[in-house]
Amino acid sequence: MGANDDFVMTIDDDEDIVIEEEAMDISEPEEEQKKEPIDKKTAKKLRKQANRDQKKGIKPAAVEEQKKKQAAKKKEDDFDEEFTFSMDGGFGRAQNAWDFSAARGMLKGKQGDADRTSIDDIIAKKRQEAKELKKMAKKGKKEPAAVEEKKQDEDSDEDEDNEFVGADEDDDEEEENDEDLALDGFGAGAERIEQEEDDDDEDSSDSETEEELTDDETEDVQPNSDNEVVEDEAEIKRKKAYFADESEEVRKDHESFASMNLSRPILKGLSNVGFVKPTDIQARTIPIALMGKDICGGAVTGSGKTAAFIVPILERLLYRPRQTPSTRVLILCPTRELAAQVHSVAAKLANHTDITFCLCVGGLSVKTQEQELKLKPDVVVATPGRLIDHVRNSSGFHLDACEILVMDEADRMLEDGFADELGEIIKACPRSRQTMLFSATMTDNVDQLVRMSLNNPVRLFVDPSNQAASRLIQEFVRIRQTRESDRAAVLLALCRKTFKKKVIVFFRSKAAAHQMKIMFGLMGLSAAELHGNLTQEQRLEALERFRDNEVDYLLATDLAARGLDIKGIETVINYNMPTQFAQYLHRVGRTARAGRNGRSVTLVGEADRKMLKMAIKSSVGAQVKNRVVNHELVQRYKQKVESLGPQIKEVLAEEKEERAIRNAEMQLKKSENMLHHGAEIYARPARTWFQTETEKKTSKNAGRADHRAKFGIEDAEAGADTKSKEKRGKYDGMSRQKRRRLQAMEEDDVEQDGRSQKAAARAAKKSSRPAPITKLRPQKSNGKKKSKK
Numbered sequence: 001m002g003a004n005d006d007f008v009m010t011i012d013d014d015e016d017i018v019i020e021e022e023a024m025d026i027s028e029p030e031e032e033q034k035k036e037p038i039d040k041k042t043a044k045k046l047r048k049q050a051n052r053d054q055k056k057g058i059k060p061a062a063v064e065e066q067k068k069k070q071a072a073k074k075k076e077d078d079f080d081e082e083f084t085f086s087m088d089g090g091f092g093r094a095q096n097a098w099d100f101s102a103a104r105g106m107l108k109g110k111q112g113d114a115d116r117t118s119i120d121d122i123i124a125k126k127r128q129e130a131k132e133l134k135k136m137a138k139k140g141k142k143e144p145a146a147v148e149e150k151k152q153d154e155d156s157d158e159d160e161d162n163e164f165v166g167a168d169e170d171d172d173e174e175e176e177n178d179e180d181l182a183l184d185g186f187g188a189g190a191e192r193i194e195q196e197e198d199d200d201d202e203d204s205s206d207s208e209t210e211e212e213l214t215d216d217e218t219e220d221v222q223p224n225s226d227n228e229v230v231e232d233e234a235e236i237k238r239k240k241a242y243f244a245d246e247s248e249e250v251r252k253d254h255e256s257f258a259s260m261n262l263s264r265p266i267l268k269g270l271s272n273v274g275f276v277k278p279t280d281i282q283a284r285t286i287p288i289a290l291m292g293k294d295i296c297g298g299a300v301t302g303s304g305k306t307a308a309f310i311v312p313i314l315e316r317l318l319y320r321p322r323q324t325p326s327t328r329v330l331i332l333c334p335t336r337e338l339a340a341q342v343h344s345v346a347a348k349l350a351n352h353t354d355i356t357f358c359l360c361v362g363g364l365s366v367k368t369q370e371q372e373l374k375l376k377p378d379v380v381v382a383t384p385g386r387l388i389d390h391v392r393n394s395s396g397f398h399l400d401a402c403e404i405l406v407m408d409e410a411d412r413m414l415e416d417g418f419a420d421e422l423g424e425i426i427k428a429c430p431r432s433r434q435t436m437l438f439s440a441t442m443t444d445n446v447d448q449l450v451r452m453s454l455n456n457p458v459r460l461f462v463d464p465s466n467q468a469a470s471r472l473i474q475e476f477v478r479i480r481q482t483r484e485s486d487r488a489a490v491l492l493a494l495c496r497k498t499f500k501k502k503v504i505v506f507f508r509s510k511a512a513a514h515q516m517k518i519m520f521g522l523m524g525l526s527a528a529e530l531h532g533n534l535t536q537e538q539r540l541e542a543l544e545r546f547r548d549n550e551v552d553y554l555l556a557t558d559l560a561a562r563g564l565d566i567k568g569i570e571t572v573i574n575y576n577m578p579t580q581f582a583q584y585l586h587r588v589g590r591t592a593r594a595g596r597n598g599r600s601v602t603l604v605g606e607a608d609r610k611m612l613k614m615a616i617k618s619s620v621g622a623q624v625k626n627r628v629v630n631h632e633l634v635q636r637y638k639q640k641v642e643s644l645g646p647q648i649k650e651v652l653a654e655e656k657e658e659r660a661i662r663n664a665e666m667q668l669k670k671s672e673n674m675l676h677h678g679a680e681i682y683a684r685p686a687r688t689w690f691q692t693e694t695e696k697k698t699s700k701n702a703g704r705a706d707h708r709a710k711f712g713i714e715d716a717e718a719g720a721d722t723k724s725k726e727k728r729g730k731y732d733g734m735s736r737q738k739r740r741r742l743q744a745m746e747e748d749d750v751e752q753d754g755r756s757q758k759a760a761a762r763a764a765k766k767s768s769r770p771a772p773i774t775k776l777r778p779q780k781s782n783g784k785k786k787s788k789k
Contacts, residue, residue, distance in 0.1 A: 102357075294458065355379065363536030474600050513529050530554060
């Protein structure tokens with residue numbers, strides 16, 4: 001990059017920084033292609049064409065191409081170390097910092113469902129049927145039926161699910177005296193965003209008035225003993241002994257990556273992605289990581305933690321011994337999509353080096369991954385389950401030479417759900433490794449960190465723990481206890497009237513996300529879904545469509561809550577408030593990233609009061625607002641949701657039939673493979689796992705219990721399970737005399753049955769015995785001599 005590149009910076013109405021680039025070309029020069037020998041006839045034609053071009057004043061194409069290459073090479077060599085970029089980490093230059101090309105190359109082959117109907121096709125067919133019915137009603141001049149059909153067609157954008165709940169009202173209801181927080185208005189003078197009904201056009205935006213919470217209102221949500229754990233002196237001393245002394249850390253302000261003494265290939269990779277000025281977590285992490293120390297780091301979402309651990313890894317790998325290739329770095333991620341994103345970013349940063357990478361996640365081809373692992377890549381990015389599978393079943397792959405272990409979103413990995421897998425991975429790695437843990441909600445609990453075998457780790461907490469981004473606007477919509485059934489109507493009202501693009505909507509369950517996807521489709525809203533019930537190809541396609549602005553809404557579970565970095569997300573809507581505050585921070589962290597503005601809207605019920613207080617307390621320097629949705633507008637959308645019930649049932653039924661057909665075809669294909677290739681299949685060694693079936697079942701039940709506790713459904717479902725397992729006693733409700741009489745009769749029957757059973761057993765044994773040998777001998781004469789003839 002040249003030092004004379006000009007930048008024009010403008011600020012739009014939303015205070016977003018927009019950077020327009022002029023005369024900037026950071027693309028790498030094309031490699032010179034080897035010239036193949038040409039025959040005389042072709043050379044003669046080229047000379048004639050060159051002469052004609054010269055007469056016309058046209059320069060030969062080869063000359064122009066050569067000049068372009070020379071200019072690009074000169075520009076590449078002219079590297080300005082003093083160049084710095086904007087605080088957003090270079091997002092103005094890198095349109096898509098990551099892609100899923102590596103993951104797509106490992107997708108499994110389709111099992112005969114290439115021509116099957118997708119859910120979008122089914123929804124489109126239902127919408128077309130509704131339009132045709134409407135036209136037929138108009139032609140028949142049936143006014144009442146036509147009016148009713150018109151209403152049904154307008155409502156065809158809604159979902160029928162009692163789980164989707166409701167709305168904030170403008171009505172004056174009874175005041176709630178709560179010393180902690182008044183949910184009705186978040187305090188006396190809470191900021192209100194009133195969303196009113198627009199009779200003219202459903203898609204028109206509503207007038208909004210905004211007010212910020214005053215100091216008097218925030219007094220109700222000051223730190224208290226309920227939300228904060230007070231550490232005793234023993235715990236403080238324990239942490240002081242476990243972590244490295246922070247006073248020894250030498251802090252230096254770095255204006256650019258060039259001041260960190262990084263190698264030129266690394267600097268070129270950073271400039272290509274658009275990172276030149278390091279963030280706080282990067283400036284503190286990279287120098288310490290280059291020393292080989294263990295790190296426990298935490299920073300707010302969107303602060304560049306991925307580059308913070310990838311840059312020192314690449315720098316150290318540049319000086320690795322190349323005589324014997326081996327896997328030296330392992331990066332663990334909790335989800336497949338996050339692992340694919342980390343792999344893509346790392347590959348782009350190492351574009352000018354010879355460092356090799358491999359992606360090992362579930363849902364992709366095992367054979368392709370095994371082939372790549374046989375080449376001993378330098379860095380493996382994996383999820384825990386698939387990594388253990390390869391360690392146990394892939395020949396030639398091991399972690400004996402692993403020198404660096406990195407865990408992204410480490411607090412999730414340290415939870416009980418990953419405890420067994422994590423323990424198995426730690427055993428496979430050498431103890432002399434360097435370990436780095438990163439997360440936006442990183443814990444410093446010594447008990448959880450001990451299992452990672454950290455060696456005097458350095459604690460790098462750049463931002464206060466459990467704090468949202470400062471440029472995030474948090475809005476809350478109150479859902480009254482009697483209006484829980486209006487939640488879906490509130491969501492549709494918000495999406496149709498106010499938030500119309502680049503929106504992520506989070507749900508607690510996969511079923512809720514899927515049903516809302518059907519509702520959005522029937523309403524004409526372009527949406528994609530992302531949850532665990534989809535195939536890996538469908539999950540990647542949903543993310544790419546949302547990233548490329550092909551759809552406006554991404555309906556997801558907490559699968560997409562951690563780590564995913566999609567440029568330009570304007571709004572995050574929480575259909576349900578999560579029961580864990582760390583999960584709330586990760587959800588809203590999908591927006592307001594890297595210094596940009598963002599907005600989160602959360603539907604808050606009466607049971608979410610504690611989480612609401614914690615959310616307000618975490619918004620240090622940010623705005624907290626109360627959005628009120630017009631009651632009449634909510635009721636109108638609620639009627640649409642109810643009218644769409646039959647269409648939603650038809651879509652679900654048709655989808656179920658398609659799924660059954662696909663499963664039947666898969667079973668048929670499997671049977672054919674067994675018939676034709678049975679000997680080869682049975683000759684393969686069985687894949688093993690580090691747990692038995694009983695242990696796996698126990699671990700699964702523990703994970704299910706943890707999930708129930710996380711979402712506050714432990715008591716209800718666990719209670720139902722215990723009730724279903726409790727059986728009525730045999731003698732419950734009987735009098736003492738009747739119970740004894742029945743017991744005596746049963747004892748007599750048992751004795752008689754026992755005697756008869758013993759006799760039958762003796763007879764069976766006797767009959768099964770072989771005949772004595774004496775019976776097989778010829779009979780002797782009875783002592784009388786036979787008369788001689």
